[in-house]
Amino acid sequence: MSRTDTVVREETADALASASEVMTYRDALRLALREELQRDEHVFIMGEEVGVFDGAYKVTAGLLEEFGPERVRDTPISEEGFVGAGVGAAMLGERPVVEIMTINFLLVAMDQVVNHAAKIGAMFGGEVRCPLVIRTPNGAGNQLTAQHSQSFEVWFAGTPGLKVLAPASPADAKGLLKSAIRDDDPVLLVENLAIYKERGAVPLDPEFLTPIGLANVARTGSDITLVAHSYATVRALHVAEALARDHGVDAEVVDLRSLRPLDVDTVVASVAKTNRAVCIEEGWPTYGVTAELAARIQKACFDELDAPVERVGMAEVPLPYAKELETAALPGADRIEAAVLATLGLRA
Amino acid sequence: MAISNAKLRELYEQMLLIRVFETAAEREYKAARIGGYCHLSSGQEAATVGATYALDAEDLLVTGYRCHGFALARGVPPEAVMAELFGRSGGCAHGRGGSMHLLDVAVGYYGGWGIVAGQLPIATGLALGLVRQKRQQCVLCELGDGAVNMGAWHESLNLAAVWRLPVVFLVMNNEYGMGTSVERASAVTDLHRRAAAFGLPAERVDGDDLLAVIEAASTLLSGARNDRQAAVLELVTYRYRGHSVADPGLAYRTSEEIAEHVKHDPLNRVRALLSETGVGDDELDAIALEVDQSVATAIAASLASPPPPVSELARGMYAPGSAAQFARMLAGAPFGERELVFAGGLGE
Numbered sequence: 001m002s003r004t005d006t007v008v009r010e011e012t013a014d015a016l017a018s019a020s021e022v023m024t025y026r027d028a029l030r031l032a033l034r035e036e037l038q039r040d041e042h043v044f045i046m047g048e049e050v051g052v053f054d055g056a057y058k059v060t061a062g063l064l065e066e067f068g069p070e071r072v073r074d075t076p077i078s079e080e081g082f083v084g085a086g087v088g089a090a091m092l093g094e095r096p097v098v099e100i101m102t103i104n105f106l107l108v109a110m111d112q113v114v115n116h117a118a119k120i121g122a123m124f125g126g127e128v129r130c131p132l133v134i135r136t137p138n139g140a141g142n143q144l145t146a147q148h149s150q151s152f153e154v155w156f157a158g159t160p161g162l163k164v165l166a167p168a169s170p171a172d173a174k175g176l177l178k179s180a181i182r183d184d185d186p187v188l189l190v191e192n193l194a195i196y197k198e199r200g201a202v203p204l205d206p207e208f209l210t211p212i213g214l215a216n217v218a219r220t221g222s223d224i225t226l227v228a229h230s231y232a233t234v235r236a237l238h239v240a241e242a243l244a245r246d247h248g249v250d251a252e253v254v255d256l257r258s259l260r261p262l263d264v265d266t267v268v269a270s271v272a273k274t275n276r277a278v279c280i281e282e283g284w285p286t287y288g289v290t291a292e293l294a295a296r297i298q299k300a301c302f303d304e305l306d307a308p309v310e311r312v313g314m315a316e317v318p319l320p321y322a323k324e325l326e327t328a329a330l331p332g333a334d335r336i337e338a339a340v341l342a343t344l345g346l347r348a
Numbered sequence: 349m350a351i352s353n354a355k356l357r358e359l360y361e362q363m364l365l366i367r368v369f370e371t372a373a374e375r376e377y378k379a380a381r382i383g384g385y386c387h388l389s390s391g392q393e394a395a396t397v398g399a400t401y402a403l404d405a406e407d408l409l410v411t412g413y414r415c416h417g418f419a420l421a422r423g424v425p426p427e428a429v430m431a432e433l434f435g436r437s438g439g440c441a442h443g444r445g446g447s448m449h450l451l452d453v454a455v456g457y458y459g460g461w462g463i464v465a466g467q468l469p470i471a472t473g474l475a476l477g478l479v480r481q482k483r484q485q486c487v488l489c490e491l492g493d494g495a496v497n498m499g500a501w502h503e504s505l506n507l508a509a510v511w512r513l514p515v516v517f518l519v520m521n522n523e524y525g526m527g528t529s530v531e532r533a534s535a536v537t538d539l540h541r542r543a544a545a546f547g548l549p550a551e552r553v554d555g556d557d558l559l560a561v562i563e564a565a566s567t568l569l570s571g572a573r574n575d576r577q578a579a580v581l582e583l584v585t586y587r588y589r590g591h592s593v594a595d596p597g598l599a600y601r602t603s604e605e606i607a608e609h610v611k612h613d614p615l616n617r618v619r620a621l622l623s624e625t626g627v628g629d630d631e632l633d634a635i636a637l638e639v640d641q642s643v644a645t646a647i648a649a650s651l652a653s654p655p656p657p658v659s660e661l662a663r664g665m666y667a668p669g670s671a672a673q674f675a676r677m678l679a680g681a682p683f684g685e686r687e688l689v690f691a692g693g694l695g696e
């Protein structure tokens with residue numbers, strides 16, 4: 001861990017200790033939006049149902065009333081159109097925060113994100129920037145079926161020119177969204193349907209920012225490292241507690257928070273200490289975030305590893321509707337725990 | 349439109365079946381026997397039944413996610429629809445699709461689709477397939493008023509026009525896309541007028557008037573079937589319930605507005621027609637009893653149908669013969685992957 005990381009972590013701890021309030025992830029996101037709307041007149045929100053309907057998942061509830069329709073703009077169902085409009089407005093120095101109802105619908109705007117927003121900085125030689133934020137939830141678990149249960153943030157994280165963030169706690173939801181809005185590049189902030197209602201302490205300081213590109217050791221441990229992001233971090237933390245209770249295993253959990261830039265240093269430092277790693281993601285692992293992690297870990301920690309890096313993710317099928325099938329397909333606690341025990345040689 | 353009394357009685361029964369089915373689906377959803385998203389079509393029965401009735405037996409149907417009514421009207425057995433909602437093996441998609449993804453190829457129903465406007469290019473392609481196979485049939489493609497603002501709408505209409513494809517785009521204008529009224533979403537609110545941009549014939553009719561719907565749909569569908577003339581049919585109707593069962597449906601409209609529409613209930617209008625032809629209350633009661641029984645039977649059959657086995661998680665994902673192609677992908681597979689996906693022989 002570098003010295004600056006330590007300083008940043010201590011500052012985060014300080015901020016949490018000073019003035020904080022326990023709130024949901026959803027409320028933390030709203031707090032970030034409200035503070036940034038107040039701070040900078042160039043910040044504005046657009047998306048389907050963000051205004052009159054208070055947001056499909058109520059993240060923007062009350063903001064239309066507080067800031068008016070110029071700052072909180074309901075859009076027709078035209079993702080390619082309004083994401084692209086966000087790109088254009090951002091090129092003029094506006095700071096659009098575009099909400100996509102769920103990540104599944106971002107695909108119809110993928111061309112604007114990958115072929116346009118991501119290219120602006122490099123393709124025009126740094127002459128113009130694109131300070132766009134796209135917020136959208138990923139995730140599965142409510143039988144929403146194949147077209148509505150996906151987590152393909154990795155497709156965007158594999159695209160140079162984009163930054164991709166995925167907070168797993170209410171504090172990071174606030175801190176990362178604010179950092180994203182203040183960042184001068186296109187940022188995709190991936191939220192998660194299941195975490196919206198999770199609660200945690202959130203610093204009230206309007207200058208509290210979570211740095212982009214810095215992972216968080218969400219639980220310290222010595223036996224094995226679990227690496228995750230978004231809802232998989234929540235799963236990993238629960239499993240870590242169960243492992244300590246039921247198996248005497250002390251797991252460290254590294255919450256990536258940021259997929260691009262990826263904080264390889266923090267992951268490697270942890271694995272160098274524990275000598276074992278299980279990487280977990282909500283999406284399909286083949287060519288996934290965990291595939292990238294496994295490659296980075298084996299290269300950086302080849303001599304330290306006591307077992308092959310293991311991966312757990314969603315079973316590689318379009319997610320079926322039936323509850324029994326959905327449950328089996330998701331990277332639930334049982335599958336994560338089994339992978340950890342197998343990696344520790346405690347179970348076949 | 350000349351239609352026999354017996355036929356009218358039959359269509360009334362279908363409309364009532366949809367109403368009763370949707371009411372039961374809402375109840376079962378609230379009892380947690382149905383999950384995911386559940387979009388009801390109560391209030392839209394005349395449009396649904398009238399347009400579907402105008403199809404020939406060999407014609408094809410494609411819809412969005414608000415599809416229970418269309419499936420029933422097209423003749424998918426109520427127990428196959430209900431079992432799909434329950435996520436059981438006996439469902440029309442074997443419990444894989446749920447409420448939004450009904451389908452029954454045997455009756456030419458090529459699916460309920462969940463991405464707004466995603467079904468339009470597909471319907472266009474089905475029509476292209478019909479032409480290539482020299483089949484003198486047509487495709488009816490249902491979409492919502494919200495879908496006309498997607499790029500796929502414009503691209504599909506243009507393709508259908510330049511290639512002279514036998515497809516009728518049926519816009520179910522129920523005045524809202526989630527909480528956004530047509531006025532707030534569309535520059536031209538007379539949605540059928542957009543067809544003029546592609547030189548396509550179009551009609552806008554009262555979607556709650558069964559006979560008017562049948563007449564307009566029959567004309568446009570026979571134009572498609574016989575002259576390969578694509579067209580747009582806008583049916584003005586209203587959804588009584590929220591966008592989905594999870595939406596109370598009152599944040600963006602008043603209960604007075606809903607009550608006003610209920611006054612002109614499409615079922616009452618057909619009931620009045622039936623009375624004129626001498627159908628008495630006894631007979632109407634008998635129809636109601638029959639419908640109640642068939643929904644009760646559908647629920648009982650669904651409860652008796654087993655959930656799909658986890659060993660068949662990957663059923664249908666790839667065509668038969670694919671398992672051998674994937675056999676060499678097993679090495680280094682992520683944890684659990686072998687058991688969950690490959691062990692099921694990829695669903696073969």
Ligand SMILES: Cc1ncc(C[n+]2csc(CCOP(=O)(O)OP(=O)(O)O)c2C)c(N)n1
Nearest residue numbers: 105414462463464492493494495524525526
């Ligand atoms: C591309 C895309 N964007 C957003 C959504 C989320 N969504 C589902 S239904 C819907 C409203 C559609 O309204 P409309 O087309 O009028 O159909 P209705 O629900 O009224 O039948 C929205 C925004 C989606 N499924 N797909």
Ligand SMILES: [Mg+2]
Nearest residue numbers: 492493524525
């Ligand atoms: Mg609508």
